[in-house]
Every structure is written in structure tokens, then in C-alpha cells.
Amino acid sequence: MNTFMSSRLGKLIIAAAIMCTAFFTGSGSALVHADSPVTSTAIYKAYLDVKIVAEAEKNGLTRTVADYLALPANPLDVKAAVINALYSDLAWSDREHAEEYAQLVYGKSTASLDMSALNAQEMFVIGYLKVLDHYMEPDITWITAAQKALPDSQTVALIQALAAAQQNMDCSWIITEQVLNNTKLTKDIRPEAVDIITDYMALYKGSPCQSDGEGTTRSALTDAILEDGVVLTVGDSVVLARNRLTRVDEDNYKVEPYIRNGRTMVPLKFISANFGANIAVDLKKLEATVLYMNRKTVIPNAEILNGRTFVPLRAAVEALNKQVYYDKGLIIITDKIIINPKDKLNTEAVEQIRNVLKLQ
Incomplete structure (x- = not known):
């Protein structure tokens, strides 16, 4: 589904509306060149005292700038500022800096690079470049991989949040606020840069965040399902719990459902807590x-991974007496609502929920 508001033109209209709002509320002077979350957050301005950032703003992607970005010892937040500075001119259009950088540093295209062979900082650099190169329809694959590899970095979390917000402007503030409120993150970015991000993203406050991730208004059934339970995805720590976008474990982004020997394993404590149940682990x-509604259920074959207890999905929902829907790694556990995979309205609601999780 490719709706108007998720199109390039649709996003430009949303951005224009934000700018007009800022102008008429007296903050327009700071947003003359602003048009979207990733292009309107000029964090490089908080680092202009750093020589390499000033050079990037003035001369663009030179060999010196590329070498700085490629050196692992250089601070991650300064690298973010350098990349941000490369796009500081007002004439926003699609670029190919990620490809230029890959040729300068690796002698090949990004498509020829093996992501698994790169370190987290390398993924971050290429990821942020890719997001800014084609900012209206950003590729967030690399930046999301970097965020998973560097789960404690506020720098990476904020940049990844901006990229995710770019894909769903309706939920921009909610996505950003989750990072700003995460006290577990290492504050490895200057407060002035955080202020630049916060000041712009706050313009999106008050948005109902009722989009499905592709610009379509969510159905009443979708909202009912989200309010009724918990949604998880195999291989991802981002979840929806009672219509709230969060993570399985805010302290450890590596905690996520997985498949072992053909069985889907889920985090028991997280699911149980969202339905008011208590657990004890031997x-x-x-x-x-599992202790729930005056009933005690023992689940064998539990696994401990990343400090958390995982059990088979089927065993968890049976212990809690809940409904479960599973499709292509998407797990929807509900209290009362039964999702019928043969009903069109039900399957449309499932796809809307799947799209909401693409915000990550």
C-alpha cells in the first residue's frame, strides 16, 4: 500500500505545514531551511568549534573528511556532526554521499559491502549517510543495524529515531521522546545537539500518532487489538504493549523473541507483566x-538468554489463557479479541499493526 501521505509529495506537504506553523507561532526564523526530521535537525552547529566539522560544512566530503569518519578511534558524536554538516546547504535534493564515501574508503559500492564484516561505527556512518542521501524515502536498514550493535549510545539512538520519524511523521515526537526519556543511554552527544533535535521535533507534539506507518488512518479494529494486548516481532526488541511503542527491555536492546529448533521463544516476564501475571523461575x-488469576502453571524447557527468561510462545499464552495470532514473525497476543486470518478486516488490521512496528 503506497498512499498519498506516505509519498514524497505527501511528506513535503506535511513538512510545509510544520514550517508554516513554526513561522506563525514566532519560531520560523530558526526553521527557514527545515523540511523534515532528518534535514531540520542541524546538530553540526553544536560542533562548529571542531575543525573537521567546520571543514565538512565548508568543503563537503573530502578525502580528509572520509578518513576521519573511517577511523574507529574518533568520537561517534563528532562523526554524526561531520555527516550532518555535509548536508548543511539549503538546496536539499537527493545525494549519493554514501556511495562516494564507500568508494573512497573501501573502493566499492555499499551494495558490495558485507554488513556483517563491518564494525558498528562503520554501519553508523554509512547508515546516517544513506538516510540523508534520500531523506524523503530513507533507507534505515544500516542505521537500525548500527543502533542494535550500539544499544547504549544516545547519539545512535537519536539519529535512528530521526530516521524512523522520517518514515512516519505522525509519530515523530513519540519516537523521539522515547529516546530522550531513556535514562539508560550513555550521553555521548553534546547537550546543545540534543536541544537542537528536541526544539524541532517538539513541533510534532500533539500528533495523535494514528497512522499505520504508511499514512493510512488506523481502523477501529486495529486500535482495539492494540489496546487489548501485546505485539512482538521475532528478531526485534521493539514491541507494542497496550498501544504503547516500547522495547522488551529498555536496559538491553538485545532481548527479543527468537526461534529455536522450530519453536518461537518469547520473553515471559514482559508478556506476563502486561497482563498482570507474576512469574517465578527455577x-x-x-x-x-506463572501465577495468574488464582491459577499456577509450570512451564518446562525455559531458556535464559541475555539475562531474561524465554519460553515457547504456545506455553506462554496457554498459561495466561490468552489469544495468539502468528504470521511471518509477527506475534499478537490479546486478552479477549480473536483475530480471524480468513476475515479481510482482521487481516487488514494485522497489516496496519505490522506497519506501525516499522517505526523502529
Whole structure:
């Protein structure tokens, strides 16, 4: 589904509306060149005292700038500022800096690079360049991979949030606010840069965040399902819990559902807590006991991974007496609503929920 408001023109109209609002509320002078979350947050201005940032703003992607970005010892926040400075001119259009950088540093295109062979900082550099190169329809694959590899970095989390916000402007402030409120992140970016991001993204406050991620208004059934339960995805820490976008474990972004020997394993404590249940874990027997509604259920074959207890999906929902819908890694656990995979309205709601999770 490719609706008007998710198109390039649609996003430009949203951006124009934001700028007009800023102008008429007296803050337009700071947003003359602003048009979207990733292009309106000029964090490089907080680092102009750093020589390499000033050079990037003045001369663009030179060999010196590329070498700085490629050196692992250089601070991540300064690298972010350098990249941001490369796009500081007012004439915003699609660029190919990511490809130019890859040729300068690796002698090949980004498509020829093996992401798994690169370190987290390398993924971040290429990821941020890719997001800014084609900012209206950003490729967030690399920046999301970097965020997973550097889960404690506020710098990476903020840039990834801006990229995700770019894909769903309706939810821009909610996405950004989650990062700003995460006290577990290492504050490895200057406060002035955070202020630049916050000041612009706050313009999106008050948005109902009722988009499905592709610009379509969510159906009443979609909202009912989200209010009724928990939505998880295999291989991803981002979840929807009672219509709130969050993570399985805010302290550890590596905690996520996975598949082992053909069975889907889910984080028991997170799911149980969202339905008001208590659990106890016997580490010697690798058993989990669920206490819910005056009922005690023992689940065998529990696994401990990243400090959290995982159990088979089916065992978890049976212990909690809940409904479950599973499709292509998407897990929807509900209290009362039963999702019928043969009903068109139900399947449309599922796809809207899947798109909401693409905000990550």
C-alpha cells in the first residue's frame, strides 16, 4: 500500500505545514531551511568549534573528511556532526554521499559491502549517510543495524529515531521522546545537539500518532487489538504493549523473541507483566511458574538468554489463557479479541499493526 501521505509529495506537504506553523507561532526564523526530521535537525552547529566539522560544512566530503569518519578511534558524536554538516546547504535534493564515501574508503559500492564484516561505527556512518542521501524515502536498514550493535549510545539512538520519524511523521515526537526519556543511554552527544533535535521535533507534539506507518488512518479494529494486548516481532526488541511503542527491555536492546529448533521463544516476564501475571523461575530446573488469576502453571524447557527468561510462545499464552495470532514473525497476543486470518478486516488490521512496528 503506497498512499498519498506516505509519498514524497505527501511528506513535503506535511513538512510545509510544520514550517508554516513554526513561522506563525514566532519560531520560523530558526526553521527557514527545515523540511523534515532528518534535514531540520542541524546538530553540526553544536560542533562548529571542531575543525573537521567546520571543514565538512565548508568543503563537503573530502578525502580528509572520509578518513576521519573511517577511523574507529574518533568520537561517534563528532562523526554524526561531520555527516550532518555535509548536508548543511539549503538546496536539499537527493545525494549519493554514501556511495562516494564507500568508494573512497573501501573502493566499492555499499551494495558490495558485507554488513556483517563491518564494525558498528562503520554501519553508523554509512547508515546516517544513506538516510540523508534520500531523506524523503530513507533507507534505515544500516542505521537500525548500527543502533542494535550500539544499544547504549544516545547519539545512535537519536539519529535512528530521526530516521524512523522520517518514515512516519505522525509519530515523530513519540519516537523521539522515547529516546530522550531513556535514562539508560550513555550521553555521548553534546547537550546543545540534543536541544537542537528536541526544539524541532517538539513541533510534532500533539500528533495523535494514528497512522499505520504508511499514512493510512488506523481502523477501529486495529486500535482495539492494540489496546487489548501485546505485539512482538521475532528478531526485534521493539514491541507494542497496550498501544504503547516500547522495547522488551529498555536496559538491553538485545532481548527479543527468537526461534529455536522450530519453536518461537518469547520473553515471559514482559508478556506476563502486561497482563498482570507474576512469574517465578527455577534456574536449576529451567522451569518457569506463572501465577495468574488464582491459577499456577509450570512451564518446562525455559531458556535464559541475555539475562531474561524465554519460553515457547504456545506455553506462554496457554498459561495466561490468552489469544495468539502468528504470521511471518509477527506475534499478537490479546486478552479477549480473536483475530480471524480468513476475515479481510482482521487481516487488514494485522497489516496496519505490522506497519506501525516499522517505526523502529
